[in-house]
Amino acid sequence: MTRIATENYREEAIKGINDPVLQKALANLQMRLGRGAEEAYRNLPEGPGLRRKAHEIRMNAIENLDVLLELLADKIRSRGGHVFFAEDADAAVTYCLETAQKHNVRLAVKGKSMITEEIGLNDAFAAADIEVAETDLGEYIIQLAGEHPSHIIAPAIHKTRSEIGLLFSEKLNIPYTTDPETLTRAARKALREKFLSAGMGISGCNIACAETGHITVVSNEGNIRMSTTLPKVHVAFMGMERITARLSDHDILFRLLSRGAAAQKMAGYVSYIGGPRISGQADGPDEFHLVIIDNGRTKILADNEFREMLCCIRCGACLNMCPVYGEIGGHAYGYAYTGPVGAVVTPLLVGINRAKDLCLGETLCGACKDACPVDIDLPRMLLLLRAKLADGDEKWNVKRENTGEKILYGIWSEIVRRRWAYDAMLNLSREGLRLFTGKEGMISSFPFFLKGWTDSRDMKLPARESFMLQWKKSEKQKRVK
Amino acid sequence: MNDNGQVKFINKIRKALCFDGKKPRPDLFCPKSDEESIEESVLILDRISNRPHSSRIQLLEKMIDAAKLINLNVIPVKTLPEAAQEIVKLAFEKQPEWGDEKSVALWKHPLIEEMNIGDILRKRNIKMIFSNQPDAGKTERDRLIKESAGSFIGITSADYCIAETGTLVMKTRPGHARVVSLLPSIHVAVIKLEQVIADFKELYALFEEDLKENGEGLTNCMTFITGPSKTADIEATMVHGAHGPRELYIYVVTGT
Ligand code: SF4
Secondary structure, eight states, X not given: OOOOOGGGHHHHHHHHHTOHHHHHHHHHHIIIIIHXXXXXXXXXXXXXXXXXXXXXXXXXXXXXXXXXHHHHHHHHHHTTOEEEEESSHHHHHHHHHHHHHHTTOSEEEEOOOHHHHHHTHHHHHHHTTOEEEEOXXXXXXXXXXXXXXXXXXXXTTTOOHHHHHHHHHHHSOOOOOOOHHHHHHHHHHHHHHHHHHOSEEEEOOSOEETTTTBEEEEESSSHHHHHHHSSSEEEEEEETTOEESXXXXXXXXXXXXXXXXXXXXXOSEEEEEOSSOOTTOOSSOSEEEEEEEOTTHHHHHHOTTTGGGGGOOOOOHXXXXXXXXXXXXXXXXXSSOOHHHHHHHHHHHHOTTTTHHHXXXXXXXXXXXXXXXXXXXXXXXXXXXXXXXXXXXXXXXXXXXXXXXXXXXXXXXXXXXXXXXXHHHHHHHHHHHHTTBOGGGEEOOOOGGGHHHHSSOOEEOOOSSOHHHHHHXXXXXXXXX | OOOTTHHHHHHHHHHHHTOOSOSOOOOSOOSOOSHHHHHHHHHHHHHHHTOOHHHHHHHHHHHHHHHHHTTOEEEEESXXXXXXXXXXXXXXXXXXXXXXXXXXXXXXXXXXHHHOOHHHHHHTTOEEEOOOGGGOOHHHHHHHHHHHHTOSEEEEOOSEEEXXXXXXXXXXXXXXXXXXGTSSSEEEEEEEGGGXXXXXXXXXXXXXXXXXXXXXXXXXXXXXXXXXXXXXXXXXXXEEOXXXXXXXXXXXXXXX
């Protein structure tokens, strides 16, 4: 049921680059949030080094995941909550659907959560004829327009206010306006009715705490508090890695998360949820279900070189700094996770060959590593994925992508190891390249597979003499003087 | 036995981590494993309980500054009656968002009961909504949600307030309904100066103490609220009142 469109990377990337609205929005977003986060890290009393500490906290949790999840489940069950362990997307979706059907749910309200995108929950509910209303304003806009989110934190950045005005006037029956405040009010009203009548609330989980037995949900709009407080049944989904051992770990993680995600000191609403309402409490859900999802994560866990990726808290900070994401936008990544985090996680989840363009497209500039609140070495893993594509890999079931390239590099490495061969090749190519001289003395078109080099740029002709030769000559001249 | 897939799931993780049960595990939960942090945590608790009035006032000033950035109103008042006066004024001046009837939802909380604003509100035809916790059954739940959704002001207290960010910290207890700080258009919180602490570090130190000391823990739902509800999803323009309250007022009783 899950939507995977990683094969369309090139096509979608070109679309993104040619979309002037998206280009402006991306530049604005990266300016505001990317730079903002950088400054917010710098202003931490402990300095940016705190990110290293956060990394250790996360890694410690990942390496003891079995104990932590058991404890979390015990604690939540002891408060009357239900915990379900789902091996894959289907199991998770089926459990939630059955719970909804048991309670005759016709309408569910959902807070922004990437894991439900990952498992394709909305489509499954639609097929069962149960309405799922997205309640984050950005996601609501995207849902009304029948599209998919393009940014983790700001899903509707690719839409202008006049597009949204048109959309709302058509779907919500309000007079056309481009005023963000009026538009927000209209959505507030429409969604308020849904919150009050929904039979089920669906949320993700930010970072759970094993010691106390709580999940956490975070939002700025208050929609997740609504979804987890008003409906009679609350179902929360969490990737199995989203947990820490101790409550005090949350101090550091939340401070970093808020800064990384939205360059703010603290998110608007954070709730620790550990079970359904208890006797004497007048509100909160009667039933609480937590669905803990594997869906390919144990495979990442088992590989020491990729295990670090499970530290990710899905904050979106790496998107806000990434020069590639900043040009192509989120749709090209073709899955729930976009930007640098998507470029590593998506291939690991859906297949490295299938999502190869994602990791080949990134530049390895390192900006994402500096932006990451938990200091994940994304560039290292991008490189590793590329290595697997170049050489093939049995464990990850990767086929070698390009045999021709491999042979060429084989020859190249033989040549550069022999001085005489290298010099001969240089001399040959210096003369050879002159054959391609185009206008203004530049090389502007290569034939065949070399075309890529000259498609979007001209190349200068090589100098008549190599640097080494020039050097030797000038040394000789000096001596003569 | 139906364990909801737990055993299989956990075993798969153990396998991925190569745990055979022989390797010793680190003590994950020992609250403070190293000497240094034991000391630190004791120091923090000490600092909180012995904080002189003047430094508390300084914290309050810091909070007022932080609040300005997020459109949060932090208002110091000398006494509780003064807070009551301000709140009544707010109830008179502000207009309801949905419909024309004015009603106010309130927590059952000593601080709020002591303000005694019921009579004066009732005289002006402003309805009061409480949760009847002794019989908080299913119909009571529906009633409270419906009536809170129709209220234009919700009045609560809080467990703590964090000066650095202006964050209210609320646990869930009988009588302290969650919807009162969520559904009304305007959220008003009344706290005492002693409830203001410096930062999250202090908060988590207090929780740790709490976990050990009185076993209440975080309750089944604890919420941090930092400023009024907000969104920037339409062309990155900031709008308040996306879903939660549009305005938030915190009255801090400083004492004389
Ligand atoms: S990789 Fe780091 S920066 Fe990117 S989403 Fe994950 S935690 Fe955030």
